Amino acid sequence: MPRVYQIVFTGCFLTLIFAVPLTQVGIEIYEGQRPQVSELFLHLPTEANLRGFESEVEDSSWFAQFLRLWMQYLRFELLWDLGEKVLLGRDGWLFYRPDVQYLVEPYRLSETHHAAGDDPFSAITTFRDQLSRRGIRLMIVPIPGKASIYPDKLTRRAAAPDRSISSHTLELISRLKKAGVEVIDLFEPFRRLREKQPMPSGQAYYLRQDTHWSGMTVSIAAGVVAQRIHNLGWVDRGSTQYDLKLVSVRRRSDIIRMVTVPGIERHFPAEEVRCYQVVHRASGKLYKDDPRSPVLVLGDSFLRIYQTDEPGSAGFIAHLARMLKHPLASIVNDGGASTLVRQELSRKVDVLRGKKLVIWEFVERDIRFGVQGWKYVPVFAD
Amino acid sequence: MSEPNRAFAFVLVLNGVLAISCGQAGEAGVDHEVTSLGSAEVTARLLEIPGEFPPNDLYDYAYVLKYRVEKVHRGKVLGEKILVAHYNPLKPRSSVQDEFSGLVGGNLKKFRTGDVHRMALEMPLDLLWMGGIFDKYFSQRGIRYWAIWTNLVKK
Numbered sequence: 310m311p312r313v314y315q316i317v318f319t320g321c322f323l324t325l326i327f328a329v330p331l332t333q334v335g336i337e338i339y340e341g342q343r344p345q346v347s348e349l350f351l352h353l354p355t356e357a358n359l360r361g362f363e364s365e366v367e368d369s370s371w372f373a374q375f376l377r378l379w380m381q382y383l384r385f386e387l388l389w390d391l392g393e394k395v396l397l398g399r400d401g402w403l404f405y406r407p408d409v410q411y412l413v414e415p416y417r418l419s420e421t422h423h424a425a426g427d428d429p430f431s432a433i434t435t436f437r438d439q440l441s442r443r444g445i446r447l448m449i450v451p452i453p454g455k456a457s458i459y460p461d462k463l464t465r466r467a468a469a470p471d472r473s474i475s476s477h478t479l480e481l482i483s484r485l486k487k488a489g490v491e492v493i494d495l496f497e498p499f500r501r502l503r504e505k506q507p508m509p510s511g512q513a514y515y516l517r518q519d520t521h522w523s524g525m526t527v528s529i530a531a532g533v534v535a536q537r538i539h540n541l542g543w544v545d546r547g548s549t550q551y552d553l554k555l556v557s558v559r560r561r562s563d564i565i566r567m568v569t570v571p572g573i574e575r576h577f578p579a580e581e582v583r584c585y586q587v588v589h590r591a592s593g594k595l596y597k598d599d600p601r602s603p604v605l606v607l608g609d610s611f612l613r614i615y616q617t618d619e620p621g622s623a624g625f626i627a628h629l630a631r632m633l634k635h636p637l638a639s640i641v642n643d644g645g646a647s648t649l650v651r652q653e654l655s656r657k658v659d660v661l662r663g664k665k666l667v668i669w670e671f672v673e674r675d676i677r678f679g680v681q682g683w684k685y686v687p688v689f690a691d
Numbered sequence: 692m693s694e695p696n697r698a699f700a701f702v703l704v705l706n707g708v709l710a711i712s713c714g715q716a717g718e719a720g721v722d723h724e725v726t727s728l729g730s731a732e733v734t735a736r737l738l739e740i741p742g743e744f745p746p747n748d749l750y751d752y753a754y755v756l757k758y759r760v761e762k763v764h765r766g767k768v769l770g771e772k773i774l775v776a777h778y779n780p781l782k783p784r785s786s787v788q789d790e791f792s793g794l795v796g797g798n799l800k801k802f803r804t805g806d807v808h809r810m811a812l813e814m815p816l817d818l819l820w821m822g823g824i825f826d827k828y829f830s831q832r833g834i835r836y837w838a839i840w841t842n843l844v845k846k
Contacts, residue, residue, distance in 0.1 A: 613821065642824060
């Protein structure tokens with residue numbers, strides 16, 4: 310081979326090898342940072358340090374970030390692929406993949422979780438017993454995921470109305486009821502509503518592009534829970550009067566927020582949502598929690614949506630308060646209803662003073678995918 | 692010295708020079724924001740990261756970290772060891788602010804145990820952040836501070 314070819318090939322090879330790291334070092338120096346590669350020489354070359362270094366190089370690589378962004382863009386434009394956490398359904402509906410995985414993948418509550426000491430059944434019954442020793446009752450409210458109520462918007466093949474696809478949740482509900490835990494089953498009323506009372510055109514009981522329920526559905530769910538509390542006679546009906554005020558908000562999809570494809574909002578603009586704000590009749594002010602309430606509500610973002618999110622005071626908590634005729638206390642931890650919210654309660658345990666009832670809400674996928682699992686939490690110090 | 696050893700020594704020296712030369716700017720982590728935002732300003736050492744940071748996919752979390760206060764520059768903090776919640780700690784502070792966070796920022800790129808941070812803090816956390824909170828210190832009573840601005844103090 311002529312020497313000039315050898316030089317060209319060698320040059321190309323060296324460029325391939327060194328162009329990326331040298332450019333990365335140049336960018337880091339230009340931005341006033343210490344080059345990431347120097348970390349390699351500043352720590353002992355243990356397995357943990359080297360793995361950490363590898364991970365940091367991947368995270369901080371300008372090339373990786375730049376190329377990843379444009380690869381995702383191409384995948385979306387050519388294949389309508391929105392990434393590993395998002396499923397594109399029918400008629401423009403979007404689904405969060407763990408919601409669907411929870412429904413369709415084989416999974417045994419008793420084996421998977423129990424072996425790891427990470428069992429929703431044990432966590433709930435233990436919490437019930439902790440509260441019971443202080444004279445406080447517990448009510449559990451598992452929220453159906455969107456795919457449970459709208460499987461036909463995920464795929465045409467899942468549209469058989471008589472087929473239950475939320476068997477994991479129904480199994481847990483059944484076990485809890487047998488153990489004497491009060492559980493609200495929202496699956497049946499939601500399915501019945503879909504069949505018997507279709508929403509007006511363009512509206513649905515769940516948001517098309519978001520993981521959450523619609524502004525009207527929070528009120529329906531609050532009605533089911535309030536009715537059960539009244540039937541059980543667990544909490545006296547209050548005397549505070551509230552009115553409703555119809556408002557519309559534009560909600561940017563939480564699913565689309567996860568997608569890093571440039572310009573994605575053009576394809577999935579914010580959804581308009583109608584909801585009812587709860588207004589204190591005497592003062593005309595929007596609903597506000599009262600920590601001294603006999604009822605404490607614990608849960609996740611299904612409680613936060615419309616409540617502290619826009620438009621405010623239009624979420625599940627405000628509607629339940631209106632139906633019980635007194636304000637409620639609440640602790641909300643997004644995505645953390647399985648364990649984090651009880652940890653937060655443990656930190657603020659004084660809020661349980663004077664409580665008669667704790668309502669614990671969680672979205673059904675958390676039965677399997679709850680952040681931090683279903684850890685035992687010593688809510689009370691003793 | 693053999694050829695490979697010479698090359699390795701060169702890379703080592705080059706990195707040392709780069710590390711030293713890049714460690715000059717803003718060593719004490721002082722900038723306009725950290726000295727003016729929030730009700731307190733401290734220099735504190737990050738004592739531990741109690742577990743993996745949660746991924747930033749569907750939710751945005753605040754993650755509570757434990758610090759030992761080295762100096763209080765402004766305002767008042769309670770105790771030598773404090774618990775500080777950082778918004779989405781997987782992201783560099785310069786790009787962490789979003790529509791939910793309110794004003795947060797700084798020059799810190801990555802949280803590492805043992806590093807010293809200069810922070811502008813506010814409290815109480817529960818009134819400043821309504822979203823998810825990872826608090827592995829939940830059994831410890833006391834204040835959680837909200838980190839508004841976090842700069843790295845270079846050693």
